[in-house]
Amino acid sequence: MTAQLAPEDFTTIPALCEWTAQTYGHDTAIEDGEVTLSFVEFDALRRRIARAFIASGIEKGDKVMIWAPNSWKWFATAMGLVSAGGVLVPCSTRFRGAEVGELILRSKATMMMSTGNFLDRYYPGMLSAEQRAPLRDLVVFDDAAEGETGWETFLKRADTVDEAALDTRTASIGPDDLCDTLFTSGTTGYPKGVMYAHRQCLRAIDAWATRVGIRRGDRILVIPPFFHAFGYRSGAIVSLMRGAVMMPHLTFDPAEILERVARDKISVIPGPPAIFHGMLQNPDLAKFDTSSLRLGLTGGSVVPATLIRRMRSELGFAGVCNGYGLTECGGYGTMCFADDTAEVIANTAGKPMPDTEIRIRSPEGAFLPDGAPGEIVIRGYLTMKGYFENPEATAKTIDADGWLSTGDIGYFDSDGNLRIEDRVKDLFITGGFNCYPAEIERFLSAHDAVGQIAVIGVPDDRLGEVGKAFVVLRPGAHITEAELIAWSRENIANFKVPRSVVFLDALPTSAQGKVVKDELRKLAGIA
Incomplete structure (x- = not known):
């Protein structure tokens, strides 16, 4: 039976982590190459990392950037950081020095956790001295160059901070305190930091997990990057919350994914349609055992009905879900149900998430009836706290009544499913x-x-x-x-x-x- 949190349990991410250790115990939480961690072991690691951050001078509310591909270290670091009261700022591994330097300045990050060698590059080496100047510390997960702080050196800092000091810090974190700031460029071309808080993050993930049907013991292959809301929340955190096995994946290669499905008995794959297209296009598909697959979770692009049918008939997914969301709402908004028809999943974005109001508004500001297209606006607990240090952009996006303008055009059909007609014009x-x-x-x-x-x-x-x-x-x-x-x-x-x-x-x-x-x-x- 899948454990679910009660409303009163939706407090903070460190509270969730402690709860999962107590609830799922020695079940496997993470499998990543040669590293396997139970929920109890993961929670102990999370606490050690949190103490290391405190020893590194991180105060409540400080921004820390993670610039690395999916791995157990990425996720454990994120959970440790927010347990120390820090605010996570994920950074794309596809970014180059100029882009990362700009993000450091805009986020006001004071510390960075970076991968070492990845995709034939040494990532810290892409940053100039000027771009690194705002950072008082840079820790390299693997293959640290001489003069850089390595992972083990960082962890040893925890020895100078006792468990009681961590408990005091964690107790100071409130449900409405920020847990992360995900940057989205927006139509201006300049990054805007979406501020998100602990309780709303957990509520949104739990509601989504309930809608799509994530179960205890599921084996989830997380291909979407952790620096994206989809990978971080609907892949990593949801695995922790539901007692599933989280299996990070580095890069998208259809043959490698099919090999992992067969070898590791993957049951759930979240990701954009391109992942499933790639798997289906593999000429050796029939040679792979995909019988373990149960649930395919997609969105973020056009999903043809043919793809939904082929995911079910050729890949063996019992359920396929499609949805609509945006970073300003934690990555959520609407979602189909796994047992909806292929036509509903392909042609609609499903129904609004619980406790979420979604309306269609005309250019003049009037709410429109079902069937009439207009701008999609969203109101509810899952809307962001605002853009970091950008009240003007926040005011343009969220009106005085709390309605968040998405810039997307759509309408509700007679069954209450949202149909997307267009996106922000140029995006x-x-x-x-x-x-x-x-x-x-x-x-x-x-x-x-x-x-x-x-x-x-x-x-x-x-x-x-x-x-x-x-x-x-x-x-x-x-x-x-x-x-x-x-x-x-x-x-x-x-x-x-x-x-x-x-x-x-x-x-x-x-x-x-x-x-x-x-x-x-x-x-x-x-x-």
Whole structure:
């Protein structure tokens, strides 16, 4: 029987961790390569890391960045950090030095926990001295270079802080204190930190887990990165909460995922549609034993009904769920039920989560009846506390009555399911990752050959959408499409890199001088 928290138990993440150790005991909590941890062992590690953070000078409310791929160390560090009263700031492993440096400044992080060598790069080495200057400490999980603080050195700091001091610190953490700040670029192209608190985080995850049916003993392969709300909350924390085995996965490779399903008897896979497309496209699919698969959890992109059917018939998922959410609501909003029909799962985002109000509003501010499209607005406990140090943006997003504007267009059908018609005009989603053209344009404009640039999203069979850049070169400058794409890969996260580039003499503009992206969509053949 899956243990569920009662409403009065929704207090803080450290309280959850202690509860899971008492409830699930010596059941396996994490399997990651050669490392296996029970819930009791994980809780002891979580407490040791929390004491190490206190010994490192972390005070309640201090921001700490984690820049690393999925692993037991990432998750244990996050739980230890918030148990010490710190605020987690996840950072994408796809980011390069300039992007991370900007995030350090905007988040006011004072400490970083980083991977060492990953994807043929030494991550701390991507940061210049100037970019590292705001950090008073940088700890490297593995393969620390000379002069860097290593993982074991960090853990030994815990010996200087006793358990009573940790208990005192943990007792000072309230349900409405911040637990994390996830940065989302938004349509301005500049990162905005979404502030989220302990109790709302736990309530949202519990409601989602109940809706989709996560069970004690499930074996969850967490492919979405922990730096994303989907991976962190709907993969890692939900495993802890429900007594499931959390199995971190580093990179997306369909054959490797199928091998892990067969070898490790995976029962649940959360992730964007691209993951399941990749598994189904593998020519050796029939050779893998996928009989352990029970539940596929997806969203963040268009989900064709054909994919839902194939996930059930060819991969063997008994249940498939699709949903809609945004970082400003913890990654949640609506969700289908696992036993909904393929047509409902493919064509709708399901029904609102419990204790969540979702309405459709006209441009004039009037609420619209079912069937009428308009902007989706959300109100309830799961809406963010606001954007970090950005009251202007917060006021534009959440009105005086508490309604959060999503910028997405949709309507409710006669069965009460939300149907999404459009997203924020320019935003596109590549393999489950939000891509904001303004941010991509800002970074690519730094190239000496680029005079003017505009980016749009275009359909892609595998990733849903990918970027297409339209570039006006500076006078006398020369660069090829391949060269600009290669430069982009060196300077920004891979999912943001445009997959194609078109060179124009001029970009189409309105009378006000604004680039008319609808004209670019016509040029791309998608208008």
